[in-house]
Amino acid sequence: MSDFAKRAETLAAGYLPRTELQRLLDALVSTGYRCVGPRVRDGAIQYLPLDRADEFPVGVRDHQEPGSYRVEVVDDERCFAWANGPQALKPLTFAPDEVLWQFSADASDLSFTTPTRAHPMTAVIGVRGCDLAALRLQEAHFLAPGNRDPAYAARREALFLVGVDCSHPAATCFCTSTGDGPSLGSGYDLALTELDDGFLVWRGSRLADAVLATLDLPPADAQLLRRAKDQQAQAAAAQQRRMPAPQRLMGLMQRLDHAQWDDVAARCLGCGNCTAVCPSCFCSSHRAEPALDGLSGSQVRSWDSCFTLEHSTMHGRPVRADIRTRYRQWLTHKLAGWQSQYGRSGCVGCGRCITWCPVGIDLTAEAAALLETDSA
């Protein structure tokens, strides 16, 4: 049974007419959240602060292909009729640059402090199933029992997640094959299903109770539910790309000398865009930022990538000196290594690495080519 059908069996949905969408923003604000949601900026859907329902990308469609992203505006009222943009939750939880700790010294003493981590309570509107799946993967890493990352935790705890079932997957999407969409699985606080004239609204967590009490919505009737179910089934069926099944992906580890790695290395820029837009990639580098006199300073963590030479440099030499071995590291770790580490593949089917690769390398095609023959 699909995620949507399961939800429809177990939960009751309220109905919010499109003309009342502003009420949702107002309810979130009155509950104490600032709102962040999708807006078009610099030619792409980005998650930015917003206050008014007319700031949503009304009528916007995205066209995604390997190495290409375009938006257009059509004549309808839908606000979420697009798949995704270059980023969603990752920058909000795993900050691109984060001060982890600070030090200061005087003649007799050396002291260490943690920066204040008071993040504003934020409702993120428009979170997709793939985004929630990636969030769970990031949490498996950053919030692992006994190894909790306080900087990540502080940002995560400030978020209220308003999911929206994905009704318009892009040509680069393949979340149906990874089991992470297009409908929302779990992990949202509040969920929306967008229909032509309004929204089904679903409770996801107790955090949503205050918002739902303010909204006081009438129940959605059976016809609306049927329409939503059809829409979500169509969205799942529309996806063209597929990721091979997890067990087959483990076979990548037996193909470390496959000629396909040379083939992809000739095309790969080595730029690391795939890892920057990947919602589950979590690699970082740390550096000291001292004051000029060296008596105080900060330790800063920044997004890094397995595609840089520096990332694999140990004792002055890069362990993975060519693009072939760096691409291989990324793909085998993401698709196979994570299964051993975190119990599932690190790929959630969002297709961002395909769209935002400037040369349009398609990891589903690379994985398929590597697994096509039995020979290593």
Place this chain on the structure above:
Amino acid sequence: MPRFRLAVHKFSSCDGCQLALLNLGDALLELAELVDIVHFAEAGPVNEDAPVDLALVEGSVSTAHDVERIRRIRDSARVLVAIGACATAGGLQSLRNRADGAAWLSGIYDAPQHIDFVAQVAPVSAHVKVDLELWGCPVNKQQVLAALKDVMLGVAPRRPTASLCLECKRLGRVCTLVTGSDVCMGPVTRAGCGALCQGRGRGCYACFGPAEGVNTEALGRRLHAGGLTTDDVARRFHFINANAPAFAAAGDAWRRRDGGDGT
């Protein structure tokens, strides 16, 4: 402990990189408290041959006088840091290396006989040992400050080698190659500028020189497929850092390409 001694030297260049120091603001005042600035002609002090802990060198080596002078400066400096595209790769003026330099000289100057050109414009590292290179046209305050701190504190200096893309994505910029809004050299260009051009919706023109471990050939193919002629692609590499080996080779390869006639 004796005070740290700093010198700032200029060779063939536009002086723009020295402005990264002059524009440091409060940090410049703080620096002046901590170090003796013994030579910095653009700012005042002149004592070119004084022994120093750190010599920052701007500009390319382009004349016989430059060749003689850079050796003297190396001899008097404990640490020598080349700053900017001219000092690290030869800069814009190294375009004459792949043209008729003598014709350019007589075409521009009224009395070219007073200029003692060397045949090839060269980076500082072609003539003396360089301890650290700061790329960029021009370099920025953050780079210069980081290098000053590292040398003054005696730690191994940071040497960013990765492409601009990661810095650009950390800053939340949208890829102009993928949205089709501008040609961008970012995937093969060294990080460090703070993705300035992308902040204005523009692509990168490679002023920070080649990144390491990237694929210039693949980017050239992408730009050509996107509508640039082979000559256009060559010119994207043969620009400010035309003389940097990775960009020189990439541009040369596109000039030699079959149909390398503007098709």
